Amino acid sequence: HWGQPVIMIGASGAVSGLLGAAVPIMFAVPSTWGRRPSAPAELLTNRRALLFVLVFLAITVFSGASGWTGNSFMQDGGIAWEAHLGGFLAGLATFYLLAQRRVS
Template sequence: MQQDQAATSPDTDGEGAASRGREPAFNLPRGLTAILLFLALVHFLRTYVLPAELDREVILNFAFLPVRYTLPLGEQGLVWLWTPVSYSFLHGSWEHLIFNIFWMIAFGAPVVRRIGIGRLAVFWCLSAAAAVGLHVIFHWGEMAVVIGASGVVSGLMGAAARFVFSPSGRISRQFAHLNRRLSFAETLTNRSALVFTGIWFLTNFLVGFGILSIGGAGSVAWEAHIGGFLFGFLLFAFFDPRG
């Protein structure tokens, strides 16, 4: 998604963001950089270090499986408890991982700058759980394995849609995190936000109907994408320190 670099400062509630000078075009928050490196390290170890049998154990114990919740929880130890989050740290291929990293850089960076790494940790866990929460409704009892940070990425996109578009519809790449958070009504009447949200949902519906394939991860859990996006869009205010 291309971003227009505004010549004037965005809506900053009087904080004078423009006076802070220009930032490099590629300047990620340290917390986000650490997360991306961790995701890459996990996939590197699974791909090149762990033997296949041990990697299958990793998938069994850390991926999300809808069928798990049709079995007596007492027979599974505590695996059912952490897999709604731990699945988001695993990926099916380098293409899958790179695809998620690309969008996390684009939309995760302004969210992290706005809410900080501590709130991001909570946001990550809850958006991951919300994503598979919607997914499991449509795939109850299935043995299909769900892995990848796509649900969290979708949550970050939903959250970003609430503030990266100023009332004028423009995006300032450097200072988007300082914009005023738009109300639901403002977001849904903001032309840029509405077009972005519409294209996002259309893309995921096309994926759901098998018309479009994205991310290089085989079967796409598009319902999880929608669950994550709705979580970020509807509940971002609870994480937003700017009020």
């Protein structure tokens, strides 16, 4: 929580990162040798993948914007929804950075 005197600790941001990194694998596409992780453009055209990502992002933002989780944008404490959002997006991006292979 940027600018607030509350220390947030936990592993939920890292767990969200693992979930983000799993998205291309969860929505793998058929290939000659079985299934391969979805490319970024394929995720954008896969309705199930888009729905999954949008629902996760909506729940994350809603949990930060509402008081039902014990946290809102103006309150101290509660859930570190920013860590969940950042972890998910970082995990998704990191998957593609680490999955790149050089073709020689």
